[in-house]
Amino acid sequence: MNERIKIDLGARSYDIHVGPGMLAEAGTLIAPFARGPLPVVTDANVAFLHLDRFLGVLEHAGLEPKPITVDAGESTKSFFWLEKLIGELIATGVDRGGLVVAFGGGVIGDLTGFAAGILKRGISFAQVPTTLLSQVDSSVGGKTGINIPEGKNLVGVFHQPKVVIADTDVLGTLPRRELLAGYAEVLKIGAVRDADYFAWLEQNATRALHGEHDAIVHTVAHACRMKAHIVERDEQERGERALLNLGHTFGHALETATGFSDRLLHGEGVAIGTVLAFRLSVKLGLCSPQDAARVEAHVKTIGLPAAISDIAGERPSPDVLLAAMAHDKKVKDGKLNFVLARGIGQGFVTDAVPVDAVRDVVS
Structure with a gap:
């Protein structure tokens, strides 16, 4: 039932894992890329529904997750939240050899990927998308960024993830x-x-x-x-x-x-x-x-x-x-x-x- 799709980009290649129950495999799939503190960025809605279980899966794999929760909604893709998130990422102790996990929808993936891409001149990140939009689109391909009053996604970088883990079961909790x-x-x-x-x-x-x-x-x-x-x-x-x-x-x-x-x-x-x-x-x-x-x-x-x-x-x-x-x-x-x-x-x-x-x- 589960499928794996490879994106071949040379040294930046990675796999996309799709199927029901993939969250249970997340620790195993993320572990090869993680070292030291593992910031897990999510929003308040996803945290309420899925965060405790996800943190448990990561801990069971011997990882050190450090949850960071931001506000839900498109308005979070802003300079205010970018600066706030960078401060919280630094506070976790993650270094350039570590990994940041984006656990949420397109807003979380875009914001977290951008923060990871510019913090300390680039930290690796993983995408664990929890919405249909992020599973089929924003988590794939390395586009990251924020909005400004002049327009959407006008500030950002291309920063490919190390892995994408799309659990189709979590889509059942979406409005x-x-x-x-x-x-x-x-x-x-x-x-x-x-x-x-x-x-x-x-x-x-x-x-x-x-x-x-x-x-x-x-x-x-x-x-x-x-x-x-x-x-x-x-x-x-x-x-x-x-x-x-x-x-x-x-x-x-x-x-x-x-x-x-x-x-x-x-x-x-x-x-x-x-x-x-x-x-x-x-x-x-x-x-x-x-x-x-x-x-x-x-x-x-x-x-x-x-x-x-x-x-x-x-x-x-x-x-x-x-x-x-x-x-x-x-x-x-x-x-x-x-x-x-x-x-x-x-x-x-x-x-x-x-x-x-x-x-x-x-x-």
């Missing part, structure tokens, strides 16, 4: 909204790169999201495998890896406009952004309306928001969204790069997108 938000990163991979996987998701996603072991393990493992292949060819997003940003130019702008608040979870922004990217592709004559309609229908069927009007509260204006896009890290040479599609599984990156067309789509 439904958070589980669905994570699924947006799954459907994105099929929509941009793998039409067969997208078709499989149309038939099986409901089973996966209800926790059927074979379906959820295949969902997570295949998404990780697809991302691993892309990261191997383009570790620092100089080309092909940018395809994984399908929906993110729109999604990040929506998150910025809504203040990185609970009004819009990251995955919800990606879901809306993916629908908008296909809609923009149709508008530019690149994609059939039928493929765009399939993507939108699947987003709605799963229960994710599919339109800007689905976001609670005041609707962000087109000018606000365009201004947020102008600060996006995907801007190169003054031009905004979009991931568009010629059909399901046929994504591509372009900067030849008229601003008026973008405005029409977000209006």
